[in-house]
Amino acid sequence: MGSPRWYYQISGQWLPWIAIVTVSLLVVGSIWGLAIAPMDFRQGNSYRIIYIHVPSVFVAMSGYMVMAIAAAITLIWKMKLAEVVMKCCAPIGAGMTFIALLSGSLWGKPTWGTYWVWDARLTSVLILFFLYLGVIALYEAFEDNISASKACAILSLVGSVNIPIIHWSVEWWNSLHQPATLKLTEESTMHPDMLYPLLIMIAGLYCLFALLLLLHTRSEILVRERGTKWVKELIAAK
Amino acid sequence: MQFDSFSDFLTMGGHGVYVWTVYGIALLVLSALVITPLRRDRRFFVEQSMLLRRDRTVDRKTTDIDSE
Numbered sequence: 570m571g572s573p574r575w576y577y578q579i580s581g582q583w584l585p586w587i588a589i590v591t592v593s594l595l596v597v598g599s600i601w602g603l604a605i606a607p608m609d610f611r612q613g614n615s616y617r618i619i620y621i622h623v624p625s626v627f628v629a630m631s632g633y634m635v636m637a638i639a640a641a642i643t644l645i646w647k648m649k650l651a652e653v654v655m656k657c658c659a660p661i662g663a664g665m666t667f668i669a670l671l672s673g674s675l676w677g678k679p680t681w682g683t684y685w686v687w688d689a690r691l692t693s694v695l696i697l698f699f700l701y702l703g704v705i706a707l708y709e710a711f712e713d714n715i716s717a718s719k720a721c722a723i724l725s726l727v728g729s730v731n732i733p734i735i736h737w738s739v740e741w742w743n744s745l746h747q748p749a750t751l752k753l754t755e756e757s758t759m760h761p762d763m764l765y766p767l768l769i770m771i772a773g774l775y776c777l778f779a780l781l782l783l784l785h786t787r788s789e790i791l792v793r794e795r796g797t798k799w800v801k802e803l804i805a806a807k
Numbered sequence: 808m809q810f811d812s813f814s815d816f817l818t819m820g821g822h823g824v825y826v827w828t829v830y831g832i833a834l835l836v837l838s839a840l841v842i843t844p845l846r847r848d849r850r851f852f853v854e855q856s857m858l859l860r861r862d863r864t865v866d867r868k869t870t871d872i873d874s875e
Contacts, residue, residue, distance in 0.1 A: 599830070604816060608809060614819035617826050621833045660843075664836045672829045679822055781840050788844035791851055804855045 573790045574799045580783045587780045594773030601766035615679040622672040624774035625665050632662035637729040640722035652718045657785035663701035689738035690746040700728040
């Protein structure tokens with residue numbers, strides 16, 4: 570257990586199921602959010618961007634935590650699989666953060682009258698984007714995998730201070746950004762007709778993150794293990 | 808359904824440009840993230856099976872020479 574070969578086999582069995590669940594959730598959530606959910610009485614239809622914006626921010630931040638935990642495991646136990654997970658989180662997280670920033674910006678224009686303000690929430694998410702890009706670039710800058718992983722692991726861990734800053738930025742500093750709509754400890758202020766599609770989209774994007782992480786890690790494992798007998802057997806069987 | 812007609816659905820009371828751009832770009836970025844590892848895998852298998860076949864032919868040739 571925990572070996573690349575075991576992981577490759579077991580993840581191959583999960584892949585189609587996660588794909589089916591992901592696609593169903595995202596299709597249902599998008600149609601519901603775009604066409605069936607009622608219009609917001611203050612923001613009009615622009616609020617429909619929330620069904621992309623909030624889920625992508627959640628996944629961008631959780632993805633960073635996955636990367637930082639994998640980084641800690643890489644540094645402490647030098648586990649191969651954790652190293653691969655850390656490396657693969659970076660492009661996925663960068664993509665999610667890009668969507669979060671872009672959707673926020675395009676939501677800001679009709680609601681705040683501007684695409685961008687340099688306030689704490691927006692700036693800290695921009696830093697998150699640069700941290701992801703930093704990990705990708707740093708990995709590429711090293712010749713050997715071991716030094717690259719070590720450097721990236723340290724960067725990921727140091728950068729994780731940004732996550733609580735993003736979370737509490739709207740409470741610590743004055744911000745144009747509205748406070749959280751969804752709270753774990755309190756009842757949501759959102760109407761159920763708007764809330765259900767949002768929850769479906771959040772679940773869908775989390776499943777997509779899992780799916781993407783499986784696809785990227787499997788691909789990375791194949792390349793790294795190409796000299797081994799089990800990968801050669803896979804190649805011969807193709 | 809919240810919209811009276813399909814054109815209503817597209818314009819979204821003037822917010823259509825923002826909403827559809829966001830959904831479009833999200834779809835684009837996410838599809839790119841799905842396609843990248845799949846294409847990489849396909850290339851990997853094509854290249855590696857070529858290498859494997861070449862190695863086998865080389866092996867066979869060397870045994871041919873050995874037997875001559």
